[in-house]
């Protein structure tokens with residue numbers, strides 16, 4: 001299986017030189033921490049959630065049950081899986097694991113299903129810090145109340161003038177899955193929206209944790 | 210701003226996550242070739258425009274990307290129910306309810 005983005009990897013934020021900014025920010029403390037989780041494997045899995053054979057095949061491949069409750073997620077040390085719609089999931093993993101996962105799914109799934117490699121179509125922005133909820137309140141109409149937006153929940157919703165899939169990893173740590181061509185806009189938006197809280201750039205990571 | 214319950218996400222979301230997708234429960238004629246031009250035009254172009262309850266489709270375009278049905282009052286904008294594609298509306302006999310709820314306003 002050939003993956004072009006492995007041969008020529010480039011984050012949609014490559015031009016901003018986040019690694020260099022992170023060096024300048026190493027002693028800064030701020031209300032918002034920004035980190036790109038770059039060049040991870042993003043795989044869209046589609047299939048019938050009412051078909052036990054499909055769920056079973058996915059579970060065998062991931063060693064993890066697909067989250068079938070709306071807006072829920074599941075994870076283990078290798079994979080982070082988001083419910084996107086009743087028949088659609090996003091699986092995120094490290095690039096090294098990606099080919100193996102695709103092969104396993106292809107082996108274990110039977111019948112009508114779809115696997116789409118969207119790794120180069122999107123990226124992940126991690127936002128954390130004491131003011132992160134306030135930043136989200138400015139940016140999305142989704143209810144960020146901790147009783148409603150609970151840890152582990154994942155919602156696709158509006159973000160600024162575009163949309164993003166927002167996953168709550170911890171009480172003050174969120175992952176935004178953004179489309180490649182909108183990521184620069186979101187980056188600019190976040191810089192402006194976090195002016196009053198302070199923004200610290202962390203070195204980009206190529207892993208989920 | 211409406212708050213619309215998405216039957217697939219199973220929660221209320223802001224109206225700006227959705228787009229309107231026209232009248233619901235329009236069935237494509239099973240034998241289009243047997244229709245008169247008038248009947249075909251009726252199916253293709255003519256839509257209800259009630260003052261009262263309206264069954265319509267909405268598209269959760271910024272969310273789960275599913276189409277679903279909504280029963281909405283066109284005067285008050287009150288959403289009576291939202292339900293999945295393929296389900297039948299709770300209020301099939303909407304006309305009687307129409308008059309009552311308009312008089313009540």
Ligand SMILES: [Zn+2]
Pocket residue numbers: 215216217218219269272273274275
């Ligand atoms: Zn939805």
